[in-house]
Amino acid sequence: MIYDIRQTTSYTYASSVAYADHVLRLTPINRAGQRVHAAALDVEPRADERREGFDFFGNHLTWIALKEPHDSLTIKVAARVAVESPADMAALETPAWEELRQAVAVTSDIDASSPAHFLFPSRMVSLDPEIRDYAEESFSAGRPVLAGGIDLMQRIRADFTYEVGATDAATTSAMAFGLRRGVCQDFAHVMIAGLRGLGLPAAYVSGFLRTVPKPGHPRLEGADAMHAWVMVWCGGEIGWRGLDPTNAIAVGDEHVTLAVGRDYADVSPIDGVVFAAGRHRLAVGVTVAAVGNP
Numbered sequence: 001m002i003y004d005i006r007q008t009t010s011y012t013y014a015s016s017v018a019y020a021d022h023v024l025r026l027t028p029i030n031r032a033g034q035r036v037h038a039a040a041l042d043v044e045p046r047a048d049e050r051r052e053g054f055d056f057f058g059n060h061l062t063w064i065a066l067k068e069p070h071d072s073l074t075i076k077v078a079a080r081v082a083v084e085s086p087a088d089m090a091a092l093e094t095p096a097w098e099e100l101r102q103a104v105a106v107t108s109d110i111d112a113s114s115p116a117h118f119l120f121p122s123r124m125v126s127l128d129p130e131i132r133d134y135a136e137e138s139f140s141a142g143r144p145v146l147a148g149g150i151d152l153m154q155r156i157r158a159d160f161t162y163e164v165g166a167t168d169a170a171t172t173s174a175m176a177f178g179l180r181r182g183v184c185q186d187f188a189h190v191m192i193a194g195l196r197g198l199g200l201p202a203a204y205v206s207g208f209l210r211t212v213p214k215p216g217h218p219r220l221e222g223a224d225a226m227h228a229w230v231m232v233w234c235g236g237e238i239g240w241r242g243l244d245p246t247n248a249i250a251v252g253d254e255h256v257t258l259a260v261g262r263d264y265a266d267v268s269p270i271d272g273v274v275f276a277a278g279r280h281r282l283a284v285g286v287t288v289a290a291v292g293n294p
Contacts, residue, residue, distance in 0.1 A: 001085075001253045002037070005208060006287045007077040007226075009270065014278030017073075020066040022272030025206075025259045026077045027060040032239075033086060034257055039079035045070050057112050059259040059267065075270070080291075085253045089241065094146040094234040097139050101199035104233065113240070115201035115233040122262035125173045125189050125204075127197045134177070135194025145200060149232040149243055150250070156191055157248035162221055169264065184221070184228040185264050187245040191230045192263065201233035203260055205242065206267040210254040211288045220247050220254065225286055226269060229255065256288060 007026065027039050043050070047064035055061055066073070094100075104115045121127050138151040161181040169185070173193035176186035188204055195202035209223045222228075229244040229251055242251025259267035274280075 001210075001290055002080065002082045002292045003208075003210065003256060004287075004289045004291050005077065005079045005081060005256065006285075006289075007208075008283075008285045009075045010283045011073040012281040012283075013071055013073075013274070013276055014280065015276050016069045016071055017066070017274045017276040018069055020064075020070075020073070020272060020274040022064050022066075022270055024062040024064065024075065024270055025055075025059055025267055026075065026269050027062065028079050028081055028207075028256060028258050029058065029060045031257055033084040035082045037080040037082065039077070039081075042076045044074045044076075055266075057117075057260050057266065059261070081256050083253045083256055086242075086251070089146065089150065089250045092146055092234070092238055092241070094144040094238055096142045097145040097148050097198070097200060098142070100145045100233070100235055103235070104201055105199060118201040118203045118233065118262060119196055119199065121196070123265040124263040125193045125196065128174045128177065128193055129197070131173065131177050131190060131193040132197030135191075135198055139198060146232065146234050146238075146241060149195065149200075149230075149241075152191060152194060153230075153243045153245045154248045156187055156245040160187060160190070162187075162246065169268070173263075184246040188228045188230050189263060191243070191245045195230075195232065203231040203233075203240065204263045204267060205229050205231055205251075205257055205260050206264070206269065207258040208256040208286060208288045210290060211286070212290070213254070220244075220249075222246055223288070225284060226258070227255070228264070231260070 048067040049065040051063050053061050139148040163181045167182040173189035176182045177190050192202040209220050209227045211223050213219050231240040261267040
């Protein structure tokens with residue numbers, strides 16, 4: 001499926017910002033099953049300095065510096081992206097989770113996509129014993145890793161309440177687990193913490209959902225905003241597979257990947273510093289419109 005993506009992020013500041021330095025992770029790139037036809041990122045006011053690059057995990061970065069006083073900042077992204085339908089999850093034969101755990105524990109691969117980078121605690125995901133015990137209920141002896149991951153995803157969707165405002169961008173996996181509520185970021189962090197607690201690699205993905213669902217399909221939770229889901233390592237033959245705990249579905253051609261990391265801190269769409277006093281107001285609008293088949 002081919003999508004036209006439009007995203008607008010606007011900051012309005014309570015007082016004039018004398019100087020700002022930001023790093024943006026808002027430009028999609030080519031990935032397995034995803035091809036970018038075109039992408040553009042515009043900043044208003046115009047940045048005094050701007051450069052492009054990539055981080056360790058291959059995500060596209062844009063660094064900007066604004067050296068003149070400004071009362072607002074608007075970032076617009078426009079992209080056309082083609083997403084392929086992935087393999088049917090039911091047809092995938094994955095190793096038993098214990099076998100996979102043993103294999104990744106001794107891997108010597110340190111490439112950016114290696115499962116070794118997604119085994120350990122990260123800034124927003126701790127290896128909490130309570131979350132590990134919760135996840136372990138989905139992984140009976142000898143169960144295929146993907147089957148266990150799907151079951152865990154479905155249990156999180158059933159046991160947690162999707163509630164905007166219950167958490168914020170700084171909420172950790174342990175905090176979200178205690179609340180049993182939150183948004184897509186929290187659902188993903190809890191699932192990642194549970195999988196890593198069992199010794200299974202899990203990555204955090206930020207991206208977008210199709211705004212208007214396919215005919216006869218329900219509207220997905222998290223459309224019209226940035227979304228987050230989980231990639232589970234399923235062994236060398238199959239690789240990474242995406243699971244969306246917010247909607248309890250396998251990631252398909254309605255998901256567009258923006259960035260991949262260990263948790264939200266690795267893929268935050270906008271980071272940086274501003275020299276100003278007072279609060280700011282943030283508004284984000286996203287539209288992902290299907291325009292045809294590849």
